[in-house]
Each structure stands twice: as structure tokens, then as C-alpha cells.
Amino acid sequence: MKTKVRVKKDFYMSFFAILLGLLAGAVLMAVTGNNPFEGFFYLFRGGLMNIERIGNTLATATPLIFAGLSVAFAFKTGLFNIGGAGQMLIGGLCATAIGLTFDLPKPILLTMIVFGSLIGGALWASLPGLLKARFNVHEVVSTIMMNWIAYWVIYYIVPQYFKGPFLETESQRIPEAASLKVPWLTELFNGSYINLGIFLAIIFVVISSLILERTTLGYELKAVGYNRDAAEAAGINVNRNIVLSMAIAGALAGLGGATFYVGFASNMQIGVLPSQGFDGIAVALLGANSPWGVFAAAVFFGLLHTGKGFMNAMTAIPPEVADTIIATIIYFAATSVLIERNWDKIKKINFAALLNRGKKDSLKAGSGGEQ
Amino acid sequence: MVDLIYQLFPYAIAFTIPLLLTSLGGLFSERSGVINIGLEGLMLMGMFVGAFTISQTEAANPGTAVWIGLLSAAVFGAIFALLHAFACVTLNANQVISGIAINMIASAVTVYLARFLTGSGNVQIIRGLSRQTIPLLSDIPVLGRLFFTQSYATTWLVLFILAAATFLLYKTKFGLRLRACGEHPHAADSAGVNVYLMRYMAVIISGACAGLGGAIFIVTLSGEFNGTAAGLGFLALAALIFGQWKPWGILAATFFFGFASTIANVSQVIPTLAQIPGIYLKTFPYVVTLIALVLSSKSSQAPKAIGEPYDKGKR
Numbered sequence: 001m002k003t004k005v006r007v008k009k010d011f012y013m014s015f016f017a018i019l020l021g022l023l024a025g026a027v028l029m030a031v032t033g034n035n036p037f038e039g040f041f042y043l044f045r046g047g048l049m050n051i052e053r054i055g056n057t058l059a060t061a062t063p064l065i066f067a068g069l070s071v072a073f074a075f076k077t078g079l080f081n082i083g084g085a086g087q088m089l090i091g092g093l094c095a096t097a098i099g100l101t102f103d104l105p106k107p108i109l110l111t112m113i114v115f116g117s118l119i120g121g122a123l124w125a126s127l128p129g130l131l132k133a134r135f136n137v138h139e140v141v142s143t144i145m146m147n148w149i150a151y152w153v154i155y156y157i158v159p160q161y162f163k164g165p166f167l168e169t170e171s172q173r174i175p176e177a178a179s180l181k182v183p184w185l186t187e188l189f190n191g192s193y194i195n196l197g198i199f200l201a202i203i204f205v206v207i208s209s210l211i212l213e214r215t216t217l218g219y220e221l222k223a224v225g226y227n228r229d230a231a232e233a234a235g236i237n238v239n240r241n242i243v244l245s246m247a248i249a250g251a252l253a254g255l256g257g258a259t260f261y262v263g264f265a266s267n268m269q270i271g272v273l274p275s276q277g278f279d280g281i282a283v284a285l286l287g288a289n290s291p292w293g294v295f296a297a298a299v300f301f302g303l304l305h306t307g308k309g310f311m312n313a314m315t316a317i318p319p320e321v322a323d324t325i326i327a328t329i330i331y332f333a334a335t336s337v338l339i340e341r342n343w344d345k346i347k348k349i350n351f352a353a354l355l356n357r358g359k360k361d362s363l364k365a366g367s368g369g370e371q
Numbered sequence: 372m373v374d375l376i377y378q379l380f381p382y383a384i385a386f387t388i389p390l391l392l393t394s395l396g397g398l399f400s401e402r403s404g405v406i407n408i409g410l411e412g413l414m415l416m417g418m419f420v421g422a423f424t425i426s427q428t429e430a431a432n433p434g435t436a437v438w439i440g441l442l443s444a445a446v447f448g449a450i451f452a453l454l455h456a457f458a459c460v461t462l463n464a465n466q467v468i469s470g471i472a473i474n475m476i477a478s479a480v481t482v483y484l485a486r487f488l489t490g491s492g493n494v495q496i497i498r499g500l501s502r503q504t505i506p507l508l509s510d511i512p513v514l515g516r517l518f519f520t521q522s523y524a525t526t527w528l529v530l531f532i533l534a535a536a537t538f539l540l541y542k543t544k545f546g547l548r549l550r551a552c553g554e555h556p557h558a559a560d561s562a563g564v565n566v567y568l569m570r571y572m573a574v575i576i577s578g579a580c581a582g583l584g585g586a587i588f589i590v591t592l593s594g595e596f597n598g599t600a601a602g603l604g605f606l607a608l609a610a611l612i613f614g615q616w617k618p619w620g621i622l623a624a625t626f627f628f629g630f631a632s633t634i635a636n637v638s639q640v641i642p643t644l645a646q647i648p649g650i651y652l653k654t655f656p657y658v659v660t661l662i663a664l665v666l667s668s669k670s671s672q673a674p675k676a677i678g679e680p681y682d683k684g685k686r
């Protein structure tokens with residue numbers, strides 16, 4: 001359905017946003033008296049220099065892929081899911097609860113964790129979907145409220161039922177059998193955080209792409225996103241699709257929460273909204289809401305997050321420069337409407353002609369001087 | 372029970388005030404038609420600038436450092452809000468995404484600068500604002516004890532700002548124009564109002580209010596910047612919606628939220644309150660906001676043109 005021009009345009013816009021984000025990071029480094037080239041060198045080296053670091057980059061990217069897919073999926077139906085952070089927390093809570101409660105062989109336990117977190121996230125997100133469909137409550141506001149409800153639910157539930165042995169502020173460590181980490185993968189990547197979550201992520205990138213491009217469901221969801229009234233007139237049940245879209249978005253984020261709390265990490269901290277929920281918005285924007293675009297953008301952000309610690313160790317640059325780059329990318333992605341609107345004009349600029357004209361002008365100016 | 376209320380009241384008010392001011396800031400922005408999800412980030416910027424300024428100047432001039440800090444927090448909040456205004460008004464950007472970007476930029480840049488300038492992600496101040504008992508008024512029975520003992524000067528400043536903001540929005544030409552930009556910008560434009568300018572001013576005011584609100588939280592309650600506004604900005608946003616985009620509604624909403632949060636914060640220390648599970652008290656503001664949104668879905672008081680970039684050419 002997507003034409004080649006459209007893909008090319010998306011690519012250029014993401015490219016501009018990344019470029020401006022990196023530029024903002026460079027300015028911040030330079031203003032604070034650091035060498036940006038050195039900073040970027042260590043930032044990228046930190047994410048790529050050996051097999052363990054590459055594993056960590058992929059492990060960091062895993063929840064981001066899910067968070068990005070979640071935002072992108074809702075976007076397709078014209079909904080803005082800011083609730084990724086809360087849905088991740090609920091998915092993570094379901095996964096942790098299952099992992100700490102049941103004593104079962106690893107394959108069965110992991111299957112339960114995957115489905116538990118999917119369902120938890122889906123239910124959590126379908127409430128804003130219902131409120132939108134039934135009462136026309138704006139999903140941006142309701143998902144923000146749901147984020148903070150989830151934040152406080154975790155804050156009180158975890159210490160009450162799953163308190164760790166040492167600290168009030170974290171849950172017990174999940175047992176080996178409940179972790180998405182598996183020995184062969186950890187060894188293959190030299191002890192990195194990488195876990196089965198990355199395969200789940202790839203599977204769900206493919207599934208999302210298939211649902212959106214090849215099924216009636218995907219067609220209906222997108223039709224609602226393009227033009228709600230036209231979809232209604234064509235006999236599509238708009239309200240049902242809104243709830244469904246939010247539920248799927250929540251399921252993706254919930255599973256992302258599982259890959260973070262029982263994959264990357266081994267316990268849950270209270271009092272933290274996972275930043276991946278918001279980074280997911282940047283991932284979706286940068287990936288132009290396409291599943292494989294999301295995958296690529298998430299790996300890029302995973303690289304920045306993995307490299308920032310190494311950069312901080314090798315230079316005096318605080319690691320938050322990576323977060324600044326991501327935040328700036330979101331800012332410029334928000335303003336990309338401007339580029340989009342003038343795209344036809346930008347495309348028409350014939351750079352060769354421009355150069356020639358420049359030469360002619362300078363010749364003219366030269367000859368004018370002689371007269 | 373009565374003693375308990377007397378005990379809690381000063382804390383509840385201290386918690387309400389930064390929320391109230393930030394929410395009022397949001398009121399200006401949203402009434403002019405610009406959604407401001409960036410309140411959390413604007414508050415955080417105020418917290419950082421306030422804490423940093425005070426920590427650097429309090430040794431030299433202990434008496435005025437707090438006020439210099441508050442002033443600079445408001446100024447930097449306003450400057451930082453320009454970024455949101457530029458995206459939303461000049462570039463016609465998506466206001467929600469821009470607001471999220473503001474939050475993320477604030478939490479990254481403030482911690483970056485804190486580490487660079489002080490060597491640590493936390494900035495502590497030694498002396499905050501002290502509580503004062505107002506001589507004559509505190510002798511009034513009941514009310515005197517509730518409102519005029521152990522109050523902060525900032526409380527009175529913010530209540531004054533509330534009154535001034537109400538007057539400005541509802542009794543002046545400026546306020547009428549600002550509200551018109553949020554209801555029907557094209558009509559305002561054809562009546563000779565510069566919609567772009569009004570929206571810029573509204574967003575800048577919201578930045579100053581949120582920045583000051585964040586710094587007030589530092590000097591009255593927390594005493595340190597630690598890289599997060601802990602959802603206060605979102606609580607202010609909830610209060611703005613629960614208060615139905617009206618100054619007095621916002622006052623009532625922020626006071627409710629402030630009281631609920633205070634009870635939740637101290638409930639473990641005070642036996643009478645320990646029976647109420649904290650989870651209900653802490654989620655209360657968000658749940659009632661959702662309920663309020665459902666109840667008001669038929670007759671929402673939200674500004675009509677909220678979230679729409681103003682495009683002169685479109686009719």
C-alpha cells in the first residue's frame with residue numbers, strides 16, 4: 001500500500017530528526033567544554049565494541065521495540081497511546097507475580113508469563129479504549145492518568161505481596177525458571193543481558209506487520225485512523241476497533257514490560273515509571289509507525305543507552321546526553337509536519353541547477369564590477 | 372480528629388500551593404488553545420534552576436537567596452516554555468508530542484547540567500523558606516489556626532497570583548482575547564487579535580508559573596533537586612481537567628489532591644490514618660479525574676480549539 005515515494009520521504013524525515021538530535025547532543029557536549037567527536041566515538045563504541053556489548057544493545061532495544069510497536073499500532077487507528085509506561089508496569093507485575101507464585105518447568109512458566117503479561121497489558125489499556133469509544137474521553141489524558149494509577153498500584157502491591165529480602169523498594173528476585181534469560185544465549189554473547197525477549201520482539205514485529213498489511217482487522221483499524229466518519233459510513237464498527245486497537249497496543253506494551261522486568265532485569269523496583277514507555281513514542285515516530293522501522297529505531301536507541309555508560313567512564317560527559325539526543329529527536333519529529341508540508345518544494349529543488357545558478361550569479365557580479 | 376486536621380493542614384496547604392500554581396499556568400496555556408503536557412518538565416526545570424541558584428548564592432546572602440532562586444526559576448521556566456510555544460505556534464507541531472519532548476528534554480538536560488555543574492545529580496539547599504505565624508490574624512478562632520499559623524510567604528504569593536489570574540482572564544481585554552483564541556481562533560483573528568502572539572504569551576506565562584511552582588516545592592517541602600518532579604506536573608494537569616479549566620475549580624481540585632496526597636504521605640506515622648490503605652489515597656486524584664471526564668463528556672468545558680494549530684489560511 002505504501003508507495004516508494006512515501007517510504008523515501010519517511011526515511012529522509014527520520015534521518016533529519018536523528019541528525020538534528022545528534023547535533024543537539026553535540027552542542028550540549030561542546031557548551032559544557034567537551035569534545036563532541038570524542039563523545040560520539042565512545043558513545044557508539046560503548047554499544048558496539050564487543051559481542052557482549054552488542055548483546056546488551058539488543059537487550060536494551062527489546063522493551064523499546066515493544067513500546068514502539070505499541071505506540072505505532074495505536075497511531076494507525078488515530079489513537080495516541082501515552083500509556084506505554086503504565087502498561088509495561090502492569091505487564092511486568094503480571095510476569096513477576098506468575099514467576100514468583102508458580103513452581104513449574106521453564107517452558108510452561110515462560111508461556112504463562114508471556115500470555116499473562118499480554119492479557120494484563122491488554123486489559124489495562126482497553127479501559128482508556130472503552131472510555132474513548134463510549135464517552136469520547138480523550139485517550140491522551142486517560143492514558144496519562146492510567147500511568148500514574150499503575151505507578152501507585154505497583155508502589156503498594158509489590159512491597160505488600162512480593163517484598164524482597166533486603167529492600168522495601170524492590171521485589172524478590174524471580175527464580176531462574178521464570179527468567180527469559182537462557183544459558184546458551186548468555187554464553188553466546190559472553191555474559192550479556194540478552195534474553196529470549198529479542199526473539200519474541202522479532203516475532204511480534206512480523207505479526208504486527210502481517211496484521212496491519214494483510215488482514216481485514218488491520219485494514220479496518222487503519223480505515224478508522226485515516227477517516228473515522230468514512231469508516232463508519234462504510235459499515236466498520238468504529239467503537240469496537242478503537243477498543244481493540246488500544247487492547248492490542250496494551251498487550252504489546254505489557255509483553256514489553258515482561259521482557260524488561262523478567263528478561264533484562266530480575267526484579268521490579270517501585271517508584272519508577274519505566275522510561276521505555278515514553279522512549280517508545282520516539283521509536284514509533286522515528287520508525288514512521290512501520291513495524292520494521294520501529295525495530296531499526298529501537299536498536300538505534302538501544303545503542304545510545306548501552307553506550308552512554310561507557311562514554312561516561314571514558315570522558316567527563318554525563319550519560320544523560322543520550323537521553324537528550326532522544327528527547328530532541330522527539331521534538332523534531334513533532335515539528336516534522338513542516339518538512340512534510342514543504343516536501344514537494346524540497347523535492348523540486350534541483351541542487352545541480354542551484355549550483356550552476358550560483359556560479360552564473362557570481363560571474364554576473366564579476367562582469368558587473370568591470371562595467 | 373480535630374487535632375489531626377490541625378496537624379495536617381499546614382502540610383496539605385504546602386503541598387497544594389505548587390500544584391495550584393502549576394495548574395494555573397496550564398490554565399493560561401490551554402485556555403489559549405495550546406495543550407500543555409509539558410508542565411511536568413517545566414516544573415522540573417524550575418526545580419533545578421531554583422535549587423541550583425539557591426545552593427550557589429545562599430552562603431553569600433542567606434536572607435535573599437531563596438527569593439532570587441524563585442525568581443530565576445520563573446524566568447527560566449518561561450524561557451524553556453518558549454521551546455514548546457515555538458513548536459506549537461510557529462511550526463504547527465503536534466502539541467502532545469511537543470509536550471512529551473519538553474518533559475524528556477527537561478529530565479535529561481537538568482540532570483546533565485546538575486552533574487556538570489555540581490558533580491552530582493542531586494542539588495541540595497541548606498535553608499529553605501521558614502514558616503511564619505501571622506500576628507493578629509492567627510488569633511481568629513479555628514480559621515486563624517488553620518490558615519494563619521505556620522504558613523509560608525509563598526502561599527500568600529500564590530493565592531495573590533490566583534486572584535490576579537482570575538481577574539486577568541475574566542475582567543480584562545487581554546483575558547477575553549486569550550480565551551477567544553482557545554475557543555474560536557478564526558473569529559478572534561478577524562476581530563483583529565494576533566492569535567500567534569496571544570498563544571506565545573499564554574505558553575510563556577504557563578512556563579513561568581510551572582517553573583515557580585517547581586521551585587516553591589523545593590524551598591517549602593523537598594529541599595533538594597533529585598532529577599524528577601515525581602508526577603507533580605501530571606497531578607497539576609489532572610487538577611486542571613478536574614477543575615474544568617476554571618480558576619476556582621482548580622483551587623478546589625488542587626486542594627483535594629493536596630490533602631489526599633498529604634494523608635497518604637503521613638498515614639504510616641499517624642495510627643488513625645494507617646487504616647486507610649495508601650493505594651486508594653494515592654490513586655484517588657487520577658481516578659476521580661477519569662470519573663470527572665466521563666461525567667462531563669456530554670458537556671465538557673474544555674476550550675473548543677484546544678490542540679489545533681492555528682492556520683490562518685484554513686476556514
